[in-house]
Amino acid sequence: MGIRVKVKINLSFNTIFQWIIILLIFSIMAAVGNWIGFHSPLQEAFIGMLILCAISVIGLLIERIVPFNVPSILYISILALIIALPWSPISQPIIYYTSKIDIISLTTILLAYAGIGMGKDLKDFKKVGLRGVLVTFFVILGTYISSAFIAQAVLASSGLI
Amino acid sequence: MPVKTKYNSEVEDLSEACKDYKLHITVFISIILAQFIGIRTINISGISIVLMPLLYSLIFAIAFYLIKPIKWISKKQSDRSTAIMMLLIGPLLAKLAIASGENIGIIFNAGAAILLQEVGNLGTIFFALPVALLLGFKREAIGMTSSICREPQMGVVIDKFGFASPETKGFFSVFLIGTVLGTPFISLLVSLLAYIIPLHPFAYGMACGIGSASMNAAAVSSLSAIYPQFTVQLEAFSGMANLISMVTGMYVYIFVALPLTEKLYSILEPISNKILNRNVHLDGDTSQSEN
Numbered sequence: 001m002g003i004r005v006k007v008k009i010n011l012s013f014n015t016i017f018q019w020i021i022i023l024l025i026f027s028i029m030a031a032v033g034n035w036i037g038f039h040s041p042l043q044e045a046f047i048g049m050l051i052l053c054a055i056s057v058i059g060l061l062i063e064r065i066v067p068f069n070v071p072s073i074l075y076i077s078i079l080a081l082i083i084a085l086p087w088s089p090i091s092q093p094i095i096y097y098t099s100k101i102d103i104i105s106l107t108t109i110l111l112a113y114a115g116i117g118m119g120k121d122l123k124d125f126k127k128v129g130l131r132g133v134l135v136t137f138f139v140i141l142g143t144y145i146s147s148a149f150i151a152q153a154v155l156a157s158s159g160l161i
Numbered sequence: 162m163p164v165k166t167k168y169n170s171e172v173e174d175l176s177e178a179c180k181d182y183k184l185h186i187t188v189f190i191s192i193i194l195a196q197f198i199g200i201r202t203i204n205i206s207g208i209s210i211v212l213m214p215l216l217y218s219l220i221f222a223i224a225f226y227l228i229k230p231i232k233w234i235s236k237k238q239s240d241r242s243t244a245i246m247m248l249l250i251g252p253l254l255a256k257l258a259i260a261s262g263e264n265i266g267i268i269f270n271a272g273a274a275i276l277l278q279e280v281g282n283l284g285t286i287f288f289a290l291p292v293a294l295l296l297g298f299k300r301e302a303i304g305m306t307s308s309i310c311r312e313p314q315m316g317v318v319i320d321k322f323g324f325a326s327p328e329t330k331g332f333f334s335v336f337l338i339g340t341v342l343g344t345p346f347i348s349l350l351v352s353l354l355a356y357i358i359p360l361h362p363f364a365y366g367m368a369c370g371i372g373s374a375s376m377n378a379a380a381v382s383s384l385s386a387i388y389p390q391f392t393v394q395l396e397a398f399s400g401m402a403n404l405i406s407m408v409t410g411m412y413v414y415i416f417v418a419l420p421l422t423e424k425l426y427s428i429l430e431p432i433s434n435k436i437l438n439r440n441v442h443l444d445g446d447t448s449q450s451e452n
Binding site: 014015018019021022023025026029030032037049051052053055056057059060071072073074076077078079080081082083084085086088091094095098101102103105106107108109110111112113114115116117118119120121122127128131132133134135136138139140143144145146147148151152154155156158160161 | 189193200225242248271278280286293305310337338354401402407415
């Protein structure tokens with residue numbers, strides 16, 4: 001099974017169109033979610049979402065065009081980081097509008113899709129059982145707490161906190 | 162088989178997923194309900210646990226799937242949701258990375274801490290491997306506990322051990338559980354730990370960047386709910402830490418994490434065998450020695 005052989009999508013306008021539609025739906029949901037949960041102005045939150053989605057689409061496009069086997073999430077992160085740097089000419093509006101989006105509203109939507117996506121895997125979960133769940137929790141706990149202790153030690157020793 | 166779903170469904174289902182307005186409306190209802198409930202803090206004997214909207218929207222969505230009268234959410238929608246999720250990770254990461262770019266100054270100051278705390282990602286091996294072995298897992302434990310089991314490590318495990326190997330199976334059970342339960346779990350864990358072990362919020366902020374976009378976002382939003390005055394710094398630190406985790410993840414995994422796990426496994430496996438066998442003798446319980 002060629003798992004690692006990622007299916008190369010024909011970069012048709014159709015695919016890009018589908019990305020845009022889904023991201024638009026996501027933007028509307030996020031703007032409304034922000035408005036209800038965090039009282040951000042609907043319009044500004046929506047513009048903020050459009051910025052985040054545009055960065056994502058560009059990242060996805062670079063992944064498909066560039067021949068390296070690098071996942072789009074890296075392109076997206078690096079691109080977003082660069083345009084928000086203080087010496088970027090567009091950093092001011094980007095930071096202003098995206099600050100209207102609370103990250104909680106995004107994870108809330110993600111987890112709603114995750115919940116429905118999980119539905120079909122409920123049987124698999126039963127098979128792995130509680131033991132698997134327990135190990136997963138320790139994996140996350142171990143990663144998080146060890147990193148936190150090291151960060152604390154380094155920050156304290158360099159006098160930053 | 163989650164891998165297959167991950168890579169193929171994106172192609173097959175995206176056009177269907179776009180049009181599935183009933184799915185989107187159902188999700189929309191879940192998030193509106195979740196946002197109306199909002200962030201709640203409950204007190205359990207002095208420890209405050211922050212409950213996030215993401216937790217409720219997850220529960221609502223699972224309920225919508227399970228409740229029989231709702232016929233328009235079934236296996237098909239489940240597949241489509243998985244495809245959509247992959248796309249939604251992008252804006253999430255963009256949001257975190259913008260915080261990093263905006264605060265590049267503080268990040269440079271704290272650079273050493275951010276880089277070194279990545280070593281902490283190896284902590285999973287020491288915490289989880291003994292637990293996995295005591296629960297009766299064998300070679301699966303190596304796949305399960307050598308990393309946070311996200312995409313950067315996926316290719317390595319399959320490449321090194323083969324798709325049908327116990328290591329890969331173990332990896333995918335944690336991958337699957339982590340995808341769905343990891344996010345609500347870390348959001349509760351973060352608020353709990355902030356009270357039990359009061360490290361500096363910045364240290365916890367960096368630790369949130371564990372190399373998984375959704376877990377990172379959930380963790381950092383819980384942390385920001387506790388320390389709202391530091392929201393910007395926390396997002397900046399965790400975004401940067403997460404970016405470094407993702408970039409270095411594969412290499413650290415190949416050259417450090419896997420060899421370390423193998424080594425520790427060879428030491429701990431005989432010990433856990435002894436413990437488990439003694440238990441089997443005492444209780445006559447053989448269920449634990451299941452492979």
